[in-house]
Amino acid sequence: MKRFNTTAVCIPSKHYMVDLSERVKEIKKLVDAGKFFTINRARQYGKTTTITALAKALKDQYVVISTSFEGIGDAGFEDEASFVKEFCRLLRREFRREERIPKDVKDEVDALFQNANERTKLGDLFDIFLDMLSFNFNRDKEQGVHPVQVGDKLLYEGTV
Numbered sequence: 826m827k828r829f830n831t832t833a834v835c836i837p838s839k840h841y842m843v844d845l846s847e848r849v850k851e852i853k854k855l856v857d858a859g860k861f862f863t864i865n866r867a868r869q870y871g872k873t874t875t876i877t878a879l880a881k882a883l884k885d886q887y888v889v890i891s892t893s894f895e896g897i898g899d900a901g902f903e904d905e906a907s908f909v910k911e912f913c914r915l916l917r918r919e920f921r922r923e924e925r926i927p928k929d930v931k932d933e934v935d936a937l938f939q940n941a942n943e944r945t946k947l948g949d950l951f952d953i954f955l956d957m958l959s960f961n962f963n964r965d966k967e968q969g970v971h972p973v974q975v976g977d978k979l980l981y982e983g984t985v
């Protein structure tokens with residue numbers, strides 16, 4: 826039986842809810858267009874409920890990595906290396922549930938988590954993000970070099 830929920834995230838199958846499907850559809854348009862967005866509201870406005878519904882709407886078409894900085898304790902913000910290690914910990918937890926992330930990327934995150942030391946930099950993390958992006962970008966593309974006309978210029982796009 827459905828109940829009214831006044832604490833934490835609302836789950837459509839369990840709770841009476843305001844229908845968010847139109848709102849989620851609007852946000853999905855931004856994602857489909859490759860745009861960034863932020864949801865910026867005070868507490869208890871329904872941010873987590875909205876973002877959870879969005880993740881559900883995207884998950885068949887996209888690899889969704891859903892994580893929260895609430896899971897990083899104070900020590901994780903003390904210096905760059907600690908932050909990178911904590912961020913890797915959050916990513917590993919998400920990666921365990923996602924088969925579509927290539928093993929190479931999972932291994933890179935594991936290695937960075939395990940070997941993090943005082944010389945570890947944010948750049949090490951960004952290098953992994955670049956690998957993830959190139960994986961997504963190339964997923965539906967033909968391999969090889971293709972000419973692309975941009976205005977009056979002929980450019981070559983390489984996909985490996």
Ligand SMILES: Nc1ncnc2c1ncn2[C@@H]1O[C@H](COP(=O)(O)OP(=O)(O)O)[C@@H](O)[C@H]1O
Binds near residue numbers: 830832843866870
């Ligand atoms: N779609 C909705 N329909 C009904 N109540 C909602 C809905 N979204 C949020 N709420 C109410 O708001 C409360 C806070 O939602 P939550 O998503 O945790 O907000 P936030 O992340 O902005 O703090 C929920 O416990 C619920 O009572």
Ligand SMILES: [Mg+2]
Binds near residue numbers: 872873874
């Ligand atoms: Mg919240």
